[in-house]
Amino acid sequence: xxxxxxxxxxxxxxxxxxxxxxxxxxxxxxxxxxxxxxxxxxxxxxxxxxxxxxxxxxxxxxxxxxxxxxxxxxxxxxxxxxxxxxxxxxxxxxxxxxxxxxxxxxxxxxxxxxxxxxxxxxxxxxxxxxxxxxxxxxxxxxxxxxxxxxxxxxxxxxxxxxxxxxxxxxxxxxxxxxxxxxxxxxxxxxxxxxxxxxxxxxxxxxxxxxxxxxxxxxxxxxxxxxxxxxxxxxxxxxxxxxxxxxxxxxxxxxxxxxxx
Amino acid sequence: xxxxxxxxxxxxxxxxxxxxxxxxxxxxxxxxxxxxxxxxxxxxxxxxxxxxxxxxxxxxxxxxxxxxxxxxxxxxxxxxxxxxxxxxxxxxxxxxxxxxxxxxxxxxxxxxxxxxxxxxxxxxxxxxxxxxxxxxxxxxxxxxxxxxxxxxxxxxxxxxxxxxxxxxxxxxxxxxxxxxxxxxxxxxxxxxxxxxxxxxxxxxxxxxxxxxxxxxxxxxxxxxxxxxxxxxxxxxxxxxxxxxxxxxxxxxxxxxxxxxxxxxxxxxxxxxxxxxxxxxxxxxxxxxxxxxxxxxxxxxxxxxxxxxxxxxxxxxxxxxxxxxxxxxxxxxxxxxxxxxxxxxxxxxxxxxxxxxxxxxxxxxxxxxxxxxxxxxxxxxxxxxxxxxxxxxxxxxxxxxxxxxxxxxxxxxxxxxxxxxxxxxxxxxxxxxxxxxxxxxxxxxxxxxxxxxxxxxxxxxxxxxxxxxxxxxxxxxxxx
Numbered sequence: 001x002x003x004x005x006x007x008x009x010x011x012x013x014x015x016x017x018x019x020x021x022x023x024x025x026x027x028x029x030x031x032x033x034x035x036x037x038x039x040x041x042x043x044x045x046x047x048x049x050x051x052x053x054x055x056x057x058x059x060x061x062x063x064x065x066x067x068x069x070x071x072x073x074x075x076x077x078x079x080x081x082x083x084x085x086x087x088x089x090x091x092x093x094x095x096x097x098x099x100x101x102x103x104x105x106x107x108x109x110x111x112x113x114x115x116x117x118x119x120x121x122x123x124x125x126x127x128x129x130x131x132x133x134x135x136x137x138x139x140x141x142x143x144x145x146x147x148x149x150x151x152x153x154x155x156x157x158x159x160x161x162x163x164x165x166x167x168x169x170x171x172x173x174x175x176x177x178x179x180x181x182x183x184x185x186x187x188x189x190x191x192x193x194x195x196x197x198x199x200x201x202x203x204x205x206x207x208x209x210x211x212x213x214x215x216x217x218x219x220x221x222x223x224x225x226x227x228x229x230x231x232x233x234x235x236x237x238x239x240x241x242x243x244x245x246x247x248x249x250x251x252x253x254x255x256x257x258x259x260x
Numbered sequence: 261x262x263x264x265x266x267x268x269x270x271x272x273x274x275x276x277x278x279x280x281x282x283x284x285x286x287x288x289x290x291x292x293x294x295x296x297x298x299x300x301x302x303x304x305x306x307x308x309x310x311x312x313x314x315x316x317x318x319x320x321x322x323x324x325x326x327x328x329x330x331x332x333x334x335x336x337x338x339x340x341x342x343x344x345x346x347x348x349x350x351x352x353x354x355x356x357x358x359x360x361x362x363x364x365x366x367x368x369x370x371x372x373x374x375x376x377x378x379x380x381x382x383x384x385x386x387x388x389x390x391x392x393x394x395x396x397x398x399x400x401x402x403x404x405x406x407x408x409x410x411x412x413x414x415x416x417x418x419x420x421x422x423x424x425x426x427x428x429x430x431x432x433x434x435x436x437x438x439x440x441x442x443x444x445x446x447x448x449x450x451x452x453x454x455x456x457x458x459x460x461x462x463x464x465x466x467x468x469x470x471x472x473x474x475x476x477x478x479x480x481x482x483x484x485x486x487x488x489x490x491x492x493x494x495x496x497x498x499x500x501x502x503x504x505x506x507x508x509x510x511x512x513x514x515x516x517x518x519x520x521x522x523x524x525x526x527x528x529x530x531x532x533x534x535x536x537x538x539x540x541x542x543x544x545x546x547x548x549x550x551x552x553x554x555x556x557x558x559x560x561x562x563x564x565x566x567x568x569x570x571x572x573x574x575x576x577x578x579x580x581x582x583x584x585x586x587x588x589x590x591x592x593x594x595x596x597x598x599x600x601x602x603x604x605x606x607x608x609x610x611x612x613x614x615x616x617x618x619x620x621x622x623x624x625x626x627x628x629x630x631x632x633x634x635x636x637x638x639x640x641x642x643x644x645x646x647x648x649x650x651x652x653x654x655x656x657x658x659x660x661x662x663x664x665x666x667x668x669x670x671x672x673x674x675x676x677x678x679x680x681x682x683x684x685x686x687x688x689x690x691x692x693x694x695x696x697x698x699x700x701x702x703x704x705x706x707x708x709x710x711x712x713x714x715x716x717x718x719x720x721x722x723x724x725x726x727x728x729x730x731x732x733x734x735x736x737x738x739x
Contacts, residue, residue, distance in 0.1 A: 098497035126457050126464070127531050136457050139448050149450040150311075150428025150582060152389070157499055160421065160443055163507035164514070167461030175467040225487045233480055245469060250481040255500055256490040 100259035102158055104142030109133045112169065112252065115216035116177040117189045124172035132172060137165035158258075166253050174248035178241060190216070191244055199239035206234045209244065213251045302418070302632060303644045303722050304568045305411045306623065307396065308616055309431040309579035310651040312388070312599030316670030317657070317691060318609035319365055320378050321683060322346045327657040327691040336366045341373045342681050348614060351607035358590025360611035363618035372624060373681045377673045377735060379717060380685025380693035381709040383653050386665035388599070391652035392430025396577075398715020402726045404436030407648070407715055410724050411575040412444035419574045420513045421447050424567050426560040427579030431650065442502050443510075446577075452563035453526040453553065456538075459519040461511055464536045471515065478511075522570045525553055525563060541566060550622040555592065556581045561619035565626050568641065571633065580615060592618075601655050605663040609655070620647060624674070646675040648718050657691030668692050671714050677721040677737055684735060685709060701734030 103111070113123055124132035133141065140161045144151040155162075181188035182196050190212075194205055210230045214222040222230075234243045251257070317328040320343040322335045330346060337344045345365035352359050369376070384399055385391040396406045405413070408423050416422030425432045425446045434445050449455045462468040469477060485491050494500050514520075521539045525547070533539065541547070547565070551558040557580045567573035584591035593615045594600035600608035627645050632638035654669025670685065670693050685696045686703040695707035716730035720739065733739045 098494060098499075100494055100497045100499050102499065126454065127526075127533075127536060128466075129531075130454065136451070136454050139450055140458060145450060148581070148583075149448075150579070151432065151448060151450065152429060153433070155448070156434075157442075158503050158506070160445075160447055160506045160510055161458045163503060164458055164461055164511060167511070168457065168465065171462055171465050171468050175465065179467065223487065223489070226484055229480070229483055229487065242469075242473070245467075246473065246477045246480070249469065249474075250477050250484060254481055254485050254488070255503060256485065256488055258503065259494065259497070259500060 102142055103258055103260055104154070105133050105138060106143075108141060108166070108169070108258070111217070111257070112173050115252070116173055116248075118173060118177060118180075122176055122180070124169050124176075126168075132165070132169050137168065140165040141169070162258075163253075166258060167249075170249050170252035174245055174252060177248070178244055182241075194240065194244065196241045196244060197239075200237045201234050201240040201243045203235065205240070206231050206243070210247060210251075213247055217251045217257050218254070300415070301638070301644060302571070302574055303411070303415050304627075304641060304646070305408065305575045305718070305722060306564055306568075306645065306647045307408060307427075307431070307575070307577040308620060308647060308649045309392070309395075309427045309577060310598055310612070310616060310649055311392070311427070311429065311431065311579045311582075312597040312608075312612075312651075313601065313653050313655055313665055313669075314598045314612065314616075314649070314651040315601070315605075315609050315655040315663075316378060316380070316672065316693070317654075317687065318346060318606070319613045320345055320369065320376065320672060321380075321670055321687060321693070323687060323691070326687070326689050328659055330659070336369075338366060338370045338373065340681075341369055343369060343373060343376060343378060343683060345369045346610055346613070349606060349610045351604075351611045353584065353591060353595065353607075354603075357584070357586060359584075359592075359594060359607055360590070361592035361614050361618055363614040363621070365613060365617060368617045368621050371621065372674060375624075375674050375676050375678065375680040377675075377678045377680055377717075378670050378683040378685075379673060379709060379714060379735070380670040380683075380687070380695055381711065381714055382668045382693070383711055384667070386653050386667060388652055389430040389433075392650075393433050394430075394711045395650040395652060395714070396431060397435050397711075398719075399711040400436060401712040401715050401728055402437070402719070403439075405440055405726075406433075406435040406446075407718050407724075408446065408575040408577055409435050409437070409440045409444050410719060410726070411722065413440060414722070414724050415574045416441075416444055419571055420510060420517070420519070421567070421572050423447060423575045424449055424564070424573040425577040426450075426452060426563070427577045429579075430652070431577055431579055442506070449560075449563070452556075452559045455563060456520045456522075456524040456526070459514045459523060461515065463515070463520045464538045466536065482508075517570075519570070519572065523563065523566050523572070525559060525566075527553070543569075550626065551619060555585055555619075557593065557615060558619045558622075561623050565623055565630075568627075568645075569630055580612070598651070601663045603662050605655060605658055605661060616649070620674075623647075643676055646673065646677065646718060646722055648673055648714075673714075673717060673721075675721055678717075678735055679737055682735075696734070698730055698732045699734060 109120070109123065112118070113120060126132060126136045130136050138145060139151060139155065140159050142154055144154045146152050177190050178196065181191040194209055195202065207227055210222055210227055214220060230247060317323060322330055322344045324330060324332060324335060334349065335344050335346050347366060348360060348362055348364055383391055383394065385394060396408060397404060398407065402410055408425070412422035422444055423446050426449045432446055432448055457464060462471065462474050522541050524538055524540050527533070527540060527544065547562045551562040553559045553562060560578045564576040564578055567576055580593055580597050582596050584593055584595045594608045594611050598608060598612045624642060627642035628640055630641045632641055632644065649672035651669065651671070654666040655663035656666050682701070684701055685693055686705065687693045688705065694703065694705045695709040696703050697707070713730045713732065717732045717735050719726065719729060720732055721736045
């Protein structure tokens, strides 16, 4: 009986985890505390030592198909990230260990898909047909192809061309999401409440968009300095779509999103 | 949509993006000034990896006696040649699929004998991966630095991806010398036709930010990264520093050189490249005539030529695929490359040598016709080139059936920097090769050459010096 009870509780827990919205951290973070992207456990390298491990970890957060978009109303979080996460780690000093873990292809793919509510097929395809992740940029994103390319090993660290692959992935993905949201109009799922054809971008739409993108890609709120920087950039007379594309690309390719 | 383009100055007014950029430019990794030579004539190394174990006794050291003997009608010694070769045989895969492209070793020998050298050797491993790595590291004679890394360190100045690698297994592994710069490490290339897409962050993407817009976005990103708590915590990480350094330096160099259009070899009729803003290299038609770009090996060699010509890479490693490219006519290459010798020694060796030599012949022709950096005053690329046919090991000394791995073998080197049309070493009645006296080149049945000596020969011809290098004066012109 005791065994059955434990099994039942376990099943309920697993189901709850699996049905959790990909962006539910945004919905559930109502405590006015900044979101900590990784805790001490993950910082030590338990996530993403290789693509498979990272994939399974990411996948546990749910699939994009069931995901809801992040709220454009970043102000509902009520925090600009000036407080430190409650991790017990002093983030104001350089790490003594610097054992960052490279977020390899599958983890990066899952993160991008979840952030932009794109399917694997929608995410990134060179010439509209060749998968960026599984074919064209696999090795530079940390994968390998033992069967067709005789690559028995993955790169131990990012290659000199990894930054290029990351940028292409983000450029494809951000552009695809924007096109989909433009076509969806009122049913847009990421750039919601946002007039993509406005020129210049309305001032009141800058901060919410920035906050949402930080939450979606980096799982934290931007700090005041970061918002101010992007706000100043937007007020140079940039149109909404260009700002959306630029901000999406910039935040998605920050190295904070490449190493954990 | 507004297309206002901010100037670099506009953005700098907004903050301090220069701070992180200046930091990254002084970091380890890519940085022309970090390479050994600031200004010298470039040299080029092409490592043709004969994966699976190519036997020198089945090519340019073919014998008419002993356990590996060919019939008199099967081999040729062209007039004026000191090397022998094997003519195309009637090969097949298990009697069912015609095997081989028909390219004759004799054709190759006639054209290039004056630059060709066979150097006997006995290697130290018959394990594929270990032996392959030793073939490029010289069994660690140069502190663990592979010959391609040494090449990149010596001549990588001005090359954006000095050490390109289109091989696998031990041929694509980094060496064990930790002092090698990140930029001189192996950069694998899986698909030569599509590699161009790895050279730009925005070209060929529909609706992408434009080049100037992207430049501004990158500066903005640098600023934002400097503002994050994450940066304060991990700014000292060597992985992060190297990543940022590569990002800051390499992207700009590749994009400003319009590298994508210089290297694009994908030209499928089903795709209109112009729709994506992509063009083909000026030399594409010529390349398509010289190489069958649908063949993986030939497309790799075509890309190798472009990488060298466009000053992207000074060292390129190429290996054949493991799959037979079967068509209605048969297959030009054997399954599992030279290692098909386990099943059919003669057929695998004969077909694979032809397979490797056909595209190499085209490569040499192109290098002979191409001016260094497009300037006739610099001379031809071939004058500064070395082609090293690396392989893991030899094969059992047999003339029929299958063969196992054997330590004893020889290597083929081709370069105008060598005293060519020569075999350095010899072969006994038992089919076992022996070495030579390094200063004079006189064969010495009591001496064996090893991976260290082959590495030294390649390095010496290319002007790469290191402690412990074998002085192979006999082999190198002007030594």
